[in-house]
Amino acid sequence: MTGRIRACPGGPLLVDGEVEVTTEDGVVHRSTRPVSALCRCGASGRAPWCDGTHKLLDRRPT
Ligand code: FES
Incomplete structure (x- = not known):
């Protein structure tokens, strides 16, 4: 299966399945x-x- 990564608007990258980050x-x-x-x-x-x-960062005044 091909891995899937989704960008969460204003937030993290969501990675499906086991992951290893260096x-x-x-x-x-x-x-x-x-x-x-x-x-x-x-x-x-x-x-x-x-x-x-x-x-919290999203709620800072601009
Ligand atoms: S994206 Fe959630 S703490 Fe940085």
Whole structure:
């Protein structure tokens, strides 16, 4: 099966199936969840995974 990645509007990338992410520091992060959320706002406290912080960023005054 081909992997699927969906962009969540204003939020993370949702990756179907097991995933392995190697961050720039060389650390390998693995998830066996059915769907994993990858942070793309850069503000997550548990990068590379989304922790929901992007929701707070969206509410900042512009
Ligand atoms: S995308 Fe959710 S915390 Fe960054």
